[in-house]
Amino acid sequence: MVVMVVGGNGQLGAACCAELRHRHADVRASVRDARRGATLADAGVDVVELDLTSGSDARRRALEGAECVILSANAVAPRQGDRPALVDRAKVELVDDAEAVGVRRVVLPSVPVTAADDEVPLVRGRRELEQRILSSPMESWVLRLPPFMDVWLALVGSSVPLRGEEHATLGRPSPFLRRFRRVTGRLVEDRGVMLVPGPATHRHAFIAVADAARACVEAALRPDGASGPVDVAGPEVLSWDDVAAVYADVLGRRVRVLSAPAAVFAVAARVLAPVADVPARTMALNRYLAESESPWTDAGGGLVEPPTMTRVEPFLRAKAALPDRPAG
Ligand SMILES: NC(=O)c1ccc[n+]([C@@H]2O[C@H](COP(=O)([O-])OP(=O)(O)OC[C@H]3O[C@@H](n4cnc5c(N)ncnc54)[C@H](OP(=O)(O)O)[C@@H]3O)[C@@H](O)[C@H]2O)c1
Structure with missing residues (x-):
């Protein structure tokens, strides 16, 4: 069976490709520029x-012969010139194309439901896509995943989670993200400050990208689809204050939380x-996280064995032991 990862160069997309290869599946990955797909091809x-x-023609050609699609591509950290609303639309249209060429199953890594969903363009787009997939005759797995520790524990002001990561979302050449990271990218290690969206007491079942990929791949390879959306929690629920305490322990310095x-x-x-679409969407996404919590306790969501999942403390300790140099 051929499993196609749409967005194979992304952080989760690349981890899905690696996990699929690990499980001896036939993997096809879509990338926008084949020169950026060399590492995947080597694997x-x-x-x-x-x-x-x-x-549609290009999408159908790429999908031809695939039995399952993991739809991971997204425009959260867009390249210069990308138009996120068009990417969201194209993902819904890709579901039409997948049906037309006989794809049997779609796996969608998605985001938690919150009261702020309607106010956040990226999340609105995601709910529309979820609905389209869930109402399709194709089998579906819609996985609602909490914040990725590889992404959000860096976004609060650290470069530690990015160490050794070739496909880091936060390493993407996204102009607005680059500017933000230049100012905040090492606040935790250099100043002992963690910049957190929302209250420091908000709790999340942080999940490692590698575990999110294991969940996506398990959903792709299981005999059946799911009957509705599945919440896939990480192995423990931590507040931002708890995360700051872990950082303090790992880095051997005091770390305090500044809440926005x-x-x-x-x-x-x-x-x-009205004037800057990508920064506006990024602000809305921060609002989404600032207003929400994802304190789920069903680690692995029935797809990944909880004791095998990565916790925040060993994750950060392993990253901190790697050389401190830019990803890639
Ligand atoms: N981060 C979190 O905390 C979190 C939590 C829950 C769920 N999720 C979900 O998990 C997924 C994360 O995926 P990821 O880590 O792989 O994302 P990522 O690192 O941001 O990578 C984005 C990928 O999308 C591709 N892409 C963007 N625009 C495209 C277009 N027009 N056509 C084709 N490909 C395009 C990019 O290709 P290029 O390299 O060519 O630009 C890249 O491969 C998303 O669906 C996200 O919503 C994330």
Whole structure:
């Protein structure tokens, strides 16, 4: 069976490719530029070029012969010139294309449901895509995943989680993200400050990207689809204060939490929306996290064995032991 990872160069996408190879599955990965797919090809992945926004014919050619699609591509950290709304639209259209060429199953890594969903363009798009997939005659797995520790424990002001990561989401050449990271990328290790969206007491079942990939791959390879969305929690629920304590222990320095309220992000998103789409969407996404918690206790969501999942403390300790140099 051929499993196609759409967005094979992303952090989760690449981890899904690695996990599929580990499980001896035939893997096809779509990338936008074949030159950026060399590492995947070296690992035995069949690499095809596909820009999701390039129309139905291109999408169908890329999908032909795939039995399962893991739909991981997204425009959260877009390249210069990318238009996130078009990517969201193209992902819904890709579901039509997948049905047309006979794909049997779709796996969607998605995000938790919160009261702020309607206010956040990225999440609105995700709910539309979920609905389209869940109402399809194809088998489906919609996995609602909590914040990735590889991403969010860096986004709060550290470069430690990025060590050794070739496909880091936060390493993407996304102009707005690059500017933000230049200012905040080492606050935790250099200043002992963690910049957190929302209250320091908010709790999340942080999951490692490698475990999220194991869940996606298990969903792809299981005999059956799911009957509805599945929450896939990480192995423990921690508040931001707990994360700061882990950082303090791992780095051997005091770390305090600076909390940015949801209202600040909401106003910034509203002011920026007419003039700067990507920064506005990023602010809205921060608002989403600032207002929400994902304190689920069902580690692995029935797809991954909880005792085998990575916890925050060993994750950060292992990363901190790696050389401190830019990813890649
Ligand atoms: N981060 C979290 O905390 C979190 C939590 C829950 C769920 N999730 C979900 O998990 C997934 C994360 O995936 P990831 O880590 O692989 O993302 P990522 O690191 O941000 O990578 C994005 C990928 O999408 C591709 N892409 C963007 N625009 C495209 C287009 N027009 N056509 C084709 N490909 C395009 C990129 O290709 P290029 O390299 O060519 O730009 C890249 O491969 C997302 O679905 C996200 O919503 C994330």
